[in-house]
Amino acid sequence: xxxxxxxxxxxxxxxxxxxxxxxxxxxxxxxxxxxxxxxxxxxxxxxxxxxxxxxxxxxxxxxxxxxxxxxxxxxxxxxxxxxxxxxxxxxxxxxxxxxxxxxxxxxxxxxxxxxxxxxxxxxxxxxxxxxxxxxxxxxxxxxxxxxxxxxxxxxxxxxxxxxxxxxxxxxxxxxxxxxxxxxxxxxxxx
Numbered sequence: 001x002x003x004x005x006x007x008x009x010x011x012x013x014x015x016x017x018x019x020x021x022x023x024x025x026x027x028x029x030x031x032x033x034x035x036x037x038x039x040x041x042x043x044x045x046x047x048x049x050x051x052x053x054x055x056x057x058x059x060x061x062x063x064x065x066x067x068x069x070x071x072x073x074x075x076x077x078x079x080x081x082x083x084x085x086x087x088x089x090x091x092x093x094x095x096x097x098x099x100x101x102x103x104x105x106x107x108x109x110x111x112x113x114x115x116x117x118x119x120x121x122x123x124x125x126x127x128x129x130x131x132x133x134x135x136x137x138x139x140x141x142x143x144x145x146x147x148x149x150x151x152x153x154x155x156x157x158x159x160x161x162x163x164x165x166x167x168x169x170x171x172x173x174x175x176x177x178x179x180x181x182x183x184x185x186x187x188x189x190x
Contacts, residue, residue: 146183
């Protein structure tokens with residue numbers, strides 16, 4: 001068996017350009033973004049795009065995988081910081097804020113994925129779920145988060161975030177949902 005060759009540098013560059021263009025075009029045009037328009041925005045021939053991504057579903061799945069990988073990396077980093085002494089509640093709060101902001105700029109990509117049938121990589125989802133479970137457990141042990149809060153609650157909150165609203169509304173949403181998660185009472189209007 002011959003060992004697999006590393007991709008050529010130009011192929012790696014083209015793939016990155018295609019993914020960047022796809023993310024941009026799907027954000028602008030949603031699931032209706034055309035493969036021809038994505039290729040043009042990437043500055044590559046349509047054939048090059050199809051060599052990397054044989055179908056639009058494959059392309060959207062790759063963009064979504066990139067996005068979900070960043071989310072998993074983020075929550076794993078938050079878990080590490082909590083293990084090193086950072087307050088778990090602050091890490092959960094920061095994670096929620098970052099996910100909601102990222103989703104606000106990528107909601108068209110997520111809508112396109114749902115329309116085209118692209119799904120999250122189960123390994124990436126498991127990484128994120130495991131790290132978030134551990135982070136929540138630390139916050140519960142610290143007495144900062146209600147004992148009945150779990151990962152599915154966080155996912156539910158994220159799925160209902162006002163990602164199409166202005167940043168100030170997203171910030172207010174976070175203030176309000178933290179009241180339901182935490183054992184601390186809210187004072188005043190944050």
